[in-house]
Amino acid sequence: MYDLYAKILNILRLPEIIAQLTWAVIPFACIAALMVFVVIFLVLMERKFLAWLTVRKGPNRVGPNGFLQTFADAIKLLFKEDIMSEETNKLLFTIAPVIAFAPVMIIYGLMPFTEHLIAINIAVGLFLVFALSSLTTVGIVLAGWSSNNKYSLLGGMRSAAQAISYEIPLVIAVLSIAVLAGSLNLKEIVTAQSGGLFSWNIFPAFIGFIVLFICSIAEVNRVPFDLPEAESELVSGYNTEYSGMKFALFFLAEYAALFIMSVLISTLFLGGYLPPFNDYLSIILLDNIIKNQAIMDILIHLEQGFWLVAKTYTLLFLIIWIRGTLPRLRADQLMGFSWKFLLPLAFINLILTSIIKLAIQGY
Template identity: 45%
Template structure:
């Protein structure tokens, strides 16, 4: 019993350290990638090659004054950023990032916090809760820009979360489980077992929906700087502003992890001859492939109009996701019977 508790503490501490470090340095990595794509250098002043820039940004944000608008709903204004960040962090509890158990100071533990048989539903539920943080923050600010951003976010999340959920169903039918661990195991043995090939339409729909759910360009309508100043967090400053910032990047990592598990075989190597590479390395490489794609899209595509965003979600992606589920179900039924 004590060993189980210690194992859980080790995994939780390790996950928090890795995730929060990744979130901090994703801001640095994004600025570097965008600067190279735009033929400039990016952060270079703080530390060698600017590597200490995230630390400097963190110190700056923590030391800034926390301003609360006089007419704001102060209680909700304070708690809204936490509602956005905490569900994103909790999502990592069911994501398996390796194959083998590992030993730490005499404690044996798994490369995931827990394996529940409804892991995918757990992640979808938490992503829905995170949207409340944006909606409440925009409403509690008592600002026209903020409430417009919050309303846009609510409509956008409802639209694209439905598409993301429908795209995942095809994978769940093939895997026969809602457990992320079992879905990963079903794709081992080489890249030809990965679900990206039979579910290529679902993969594209999920990727687009993931970009929209994380409010990233070209779907960053809730915080459109040229229209709404900063959207739902216009009135936020200091540490509370940074919590929204951290939540966005944490959600990007969650979307990348889920895409890796569902479509790219998770920790599995693409070829059996490459199995000597540690599984966690394969998992991280696949995650960073998706994160680079997020940055690339931001540097390439302009922001959509809001009506284009909604039409694309409801009139194109939703019918496609329904069709994908129906075809997958028929094909699987025909093969198995």
């Protein structure tokens, strides 16, 4: 890819050094664009689906069938007055949304969206993803503390407690994947699942899938685990004092994290960009028709993207469905559920998958 890019710049008579410098920026520009696009679409999708689940119509006045609703919200939030009360810690108050937002953006770079569409392919990708996803909580705690508001502080503390208790079953559930794939590299984990539907990790590690799914909902503070911003108890939780663009950043971070968590679950358990058949559909259907290898490659690439998007949006729909159904948990129920229920399940899952791995490999 880099060679192609350098060639294009060479045709434009630009020196090599510019190509080297800008090559690193391009993935991040793409990621930022992707992230904003995904979030705008996801918010609209959630509002529409929630409306349909409650027999309503949902936003349908702005643009064709309400399609531009989120754009209107985004523009409005951009222009909204930015209020900072006198007693806040101004530096931390400003920096907190960025701390909540930046790690999510880096996780986007670590994800294998298709075989080649991966910005940072490193050996400890899985480890880094979870390290970064727990950093978001630091931003939330900082926001709660720097707002100088009791509700914000309580929301931040709850978020910290929740993150600590749910990180453990989450990581132990994911450990079984590392055992099964024998690697922490996300791309290798996906490759290890090739060979159709039944070689996906969800079959040996089904309990792990459930645990990871529940924990990731808790990790991104979604209903029914949205205690940090419980509206009926804490006004608006950690973002009570935030308005305008800073609030929009929190909003963006939350939905971007939701999307990337779904991508992660589909990567780890549902075969990522791999199809549920033995071979790619485009190979099965079009191999005899299209002889050109380059076109075939592009087709396969697109198909990989399609499978990942399909899996991710299925999971996202499931999460929205859960939001439409379940009420919020109490704080003690939340903690008890994590420590007494999910953690033992995660351990059982780890033992089971290890046994399965040994049984298959035979040593």
